[in-house]
Amino acid sequence: MSDAPPNEPRWRRYLRFWRSDPAADVSDELRFHLESRIAENLAAGMSAVDARSAAAERFGDVGAVERSLASLTRERETVERRVAWRQVVLQDFRYAVRQLARNPGFTAVAVLTLALGIGANTAIFSAVYSVLLRPLPYAHADRLVEVREGTGPSDSYGMAVTMGNYDTWQRRSPQFAALAAYTYASFTLTGAGTPQELLAFAATSDYWRTHFIPPVLGRYFGPAEDQPGAPRVVVLSYALWSNTFASDPHIAGRTIVLSGKPYTVIGVAPNEYAFTASAPQLWVPLALTPAERAEHTDHELTVVGLVRDGVTMPNAVRQLTAVQRELAHDYPRGGIDGSIIAHPLRDSVVGRVRTMMLVLFAAVGLVLLIACGNVMNLLLARAAVRRKEVAIRSALGAGRRRLVAQLLTESVLLAALGGGTGIAVAAVGLRALIRVSPDSVPRLMDATLNGPVLSFAAAVSLVCGIVFGVWPALRATRLDLQQSLREGSRDATRVARGSMRTLLVIAEVSLALVLLVGAGLLVRSAIALQRVPPGFDPHGLLVADVALPASRYPTDTSLTAAFERISAAVQSIPGASSVALVNRIPIRDFGMDCAVWRDGTNTSDPASMSANARVATGNYFATMKTPLVRGRTFAAADIDGAYPVVVINQALAHRLFGDADPIGRRVAQCPSGTPTWHEVVGVVADVHARGLDDSPPNEVYYPLGRLRTRGMSLVVRTSVPPASLAPAVRRAVAGVDPELAVSGVATMDEIIARSMATPHFTTTLLVLLGLTGLVLAAVGIYGIIAYFVSQRAHEIGVRMALGASRRGVSLMVLRQGLALAGAGVAIGLVASAAATRALAGLIYGVSTHDPATFLGVTGVLLVVAALASLVPAHRATRLDPLEALRGG
């Protein structure tokens, strides 16, 4: 009797050599049972028919049993497959660990390269996350929008909001759950240690709904306290509370003196409010008066809206624009065109730093690509070496998929090691980054390696592991078995030309070039900035701010007299050669905005100039060493206000009067009220007052005493190092009035350095990244050329045996390196020309296609490529021809 049923071909059973056939097994097993039973029944003397039916009866429903067994088998197979898969992974993992451990040199180089790339990326991403992506600390931060008033079609920044327009908005904007306004104010705190000048926000009560974080202590002010005539209350910042009031837990309810007036402390805001350099030290109610609510020309308020739930931000802005159009129509002198400029609050906070962060992020991404290129190159080199191993495993029955999976496990493990080490690199790098970052970059100081950042690092590592692993794995397993087993390492004829490894190195060089061109442009821009003459001599200048509170100096005369006494006291300090006063320090502070009209026209003349107004003493220009070009500066008679005079700068003189002599001509200021005419008595040189990277603005200088100013800055020209006079200046001011606060003490050099801190930060980082890219690319070139030499040792031996000179051989190798670099440079130049456009907003005084930078960087890269090829070239000339020919 045949074991196989008639309908099954016999050969099918042999399939089980390769894989088990559960269905066949089940039917075999059951058939064996039934046949055995039939045989027994026959032996007991039954007829064939009876024997069969008795066996079947005893067995039960064969079909049902078979179905039940099939399902049990499937269940088992699922479990087995899962176990087998786990075993394969574990096996691959163990094998990968062994492989990497067996080649410590390779592993170390690859892991360190990756750690550098992933670490740098993680550190920068952590900064990007903290600055750009992290939500603001306020409740409902995603529904906060900053709104400004548009002035024209080309205006993307807008103006601060007038009190009257804000009032109208607030009354007519149901789409906002809260609409807050605040403006800067400053107070002198006395009666708590040395007098301090404090930055405050005068805010509406809605501020605590838009910018809400629960108070540390006490409460915030509400609508009842945000009224003119309401009792004065103040909220302290965490820093002020802990530094000046020693974290007094009973501070709420205490009275403090601000600019001579008593204020009741009602609460302390948490430290989370202090995420920008311009965070206030205290908050007081804005308490708009009816007169202020009717004021539609003075743009002073920062306005932030909390969009109501269910209203989209564009819709909210559209409704506000409708109101704004009416306002523009009703108040034509407001300088607005009826448009609204709105940005999510987070974007407003981040502001100009955004481009810089994105450029850095892109740059660090390029570094990672170069690093991956190098590791991929290493893996490809190893793939060549491991051909034999792969061939043996393949001959022993490992399928290609299995081999690729194994090799990928290795590269992913490598990437994981690189990522792990990279996180350590990132921790160190991030700490350094925070230490050197200027405070102009908001929210960077509390960047950490948190969950999102670590997930980013893990994702980057995994993607890297797969990206640089797939090609080498496919490459290593695509092979001609026989050839590899015969060990023909003689495929040396397939040299560097056109192979994947060559392409990789070319790509690396071009990426490095893009990085270096970017870094080069920033360096050139920094040099250009350094060369900009600011319009004054910043060396040997000390600056200090003094504010005179209204409670002690109520009249203009008392103010002027006090400032004169302070100047005289400072002037008497040994080492102070000249002391002047100005209300706003150029570069550090913007001037007051005003419009200026020329005489000979009436005030309806549209040819007004917008200018910066500053109030200064007559000796200000001499002290700053800003040249007086024409006329005179202020004299004592001007200060008394007998006859209104101004000094203007060259830019404004030229724009108003062309080449004509402006001395004796008259200009009018501020169109809102009746025009006040001033005679121009002098013209001074232009000053880069808005920063060295900005063109000099139009300037109008008023003599001290013409415009009431309570806060002035002392400008001290010193004959000794300026910083050394700081204590003496404080003492001199205290000698005049011990209740006065001296703040903002700094040298002018420091102020200029601070103004360029962000560009310097960006430049330094980009240069670091560029150099890293350069080193990595050099390593890549070195690797491929060394490989080239080792592969062509035989050929080089032949050449030398035939009489080629060492020089010739070395030139041949060098040419290879330069050819690669040249190709990379060519591609890189084209890519750079496109990529550097992103830098347009970050560089000053150089074109994004600056030929000097492009040429210089090309030169640097070619020299480095030559140096990287020189080592293997030298080694090539040291080859013993005989040895090379024999060993081949």
Place this chain on the structure above:
Amino acid sequence: MATESVALLQGTLDVIVLKTLSWGPMHGFGIARWIQQTTDDALRVEEGSLYPALYRMENRGWVRSQWRMTDNNRRAKYYGLTASGRRQLEAQCSSWSAFSLAMSRIMDATRQPA
């Protein structure tokens, strides 16, 4: 099925199979025959139901199967106890003994309930 045959309790089949295999590896038919002989055919197990029980126990890791040649030179699937199967048998044995002792005390009782 004969009326005098005993209906099998749920889970009892497992113990019987494990006990059968404790003498050594055996194929399904062998197990059926052993049960038949040992119980004088009183326990008329529907033989088909042996197999799902065997497969289930194999999935649980109590028995292990292997194709082998019989004495008559035929291919048959043999089942053998694994270590965990043996432990399972021991555990079941003691609880069965306790159960059957209790049952027989009840069945043999002579006193009526108080």
